[in-house]
């Protein structure tokens with residue numbers, strides 16, 4: 610399918626692991642598919658991605674480059690543009706508007722990902738994805754037995770700090786939020802062996818782009834090799850909020866197949882599941898694709914039977 614074919618079976622918004630996996634299954638099912646991608650995957654700052662069987666350690670950019678080549682080989686159109694709006698139209702179709710033009714589709718996949726709300730600490734964006742991460746399962750192994758700091762603002766902070774002792778005995782939770790921890794949270798951190806520094810972080814001191822130390826508000830420096838950050842997340846796009854039921858952070862509410870409250874609209878990956886990693890996101894896209902194909906097939910079969 611050429612990318613300027615404007616009428617498709619399925620329009621997929623987001624070309625990350627979730628959206629491309631949906632496109633792969635739908636392309637192989639001989640559906641007319643277009644993927645719109647603004648090109649800002651969540652893990653863009655990380656040079657390597659871990660935990661995806663068969664691809665452990667691959668760069669995120671290379672994974673997506675391979676994915677795009679695979680879907681294009683089945684005729685899926687890739688459009689490097691942000692979707693600005695999606696409007697339900699006559700005949701159970703949707704009109705999809707981008708800066709590059711307008712498409713119409715029978716079904717929509719929202720695979721738009723999420724945004725990590727990094728705390729405003731100087732130096733963090735410089736080391737984000739390199740010496741600072743959010744998920745122990747993705748990046749814990751790389752910093753095993755090293756000096757780990759855990760910072761952040763959400764109530765996940767003590768839980769993540771305790772869990773990290775699975776990877777290192779030298780874990781320090783650094784946050785003034787610790788002053789408000791419950792006695793139970795304190796007991797858990799003590800039992801896990803986490804040291805607690807109940808002070809604010811002023812900045813991360815770096816050398817040639819690598820973390821050297823955490824600098825506290827009072828000027829004290831704590832040497833750390835790696836940082837994990839517990840922070841809020843929210844949906845990266847407001848499209849779901851305009852089309853279907855969402856939760857308080859804008860994540861689409863979807864069933865295990867990715868169906869949302871709006872017939873014809875599916876949501877997959879981090880657009881609906883804030884804890885989904887690459888492999889979960891890919892699996893969700895794949896599963897939704899089979900569900901969409903089945904729905905479209907049934908619709909066409911019913912129409913053929915009605916007109917026979």
Ligand SMILES: Cc1cc2nc3c(=O)[nH]c(=O)nc-3n(C[C@H](O)[C@H](O)[C@H](O)COP(=O)(O)OP(=O)(O)OC[C@H]3O[C@@H](n4cnc5c(N)ncnc54)[C@H](O)[C@@H]3O)c2cc1C
Nearest residue numbers: 623625626627647649651652658659692722878879886887
């Ligand atoms: C620093 C870091 C490191 C990570 N490391 C790992 C790891 O090692 N292993 C692992 O399994 N997971 C890792 N993750 C998690 C991983 O990034 C996510 O699980 C994964 O990106 C989710 O895939 P997705 O397709 O749902 O969303 P994304 O990959 O974020 O893709 C969403 C895409 O949709 C596009 N988009 C959004 N809105 C629109 C719009 N309106 N129109 C068009 N396009 C749009 C975006 O530009 C983006 O390209 C990491 C995350 C971070 C933050």
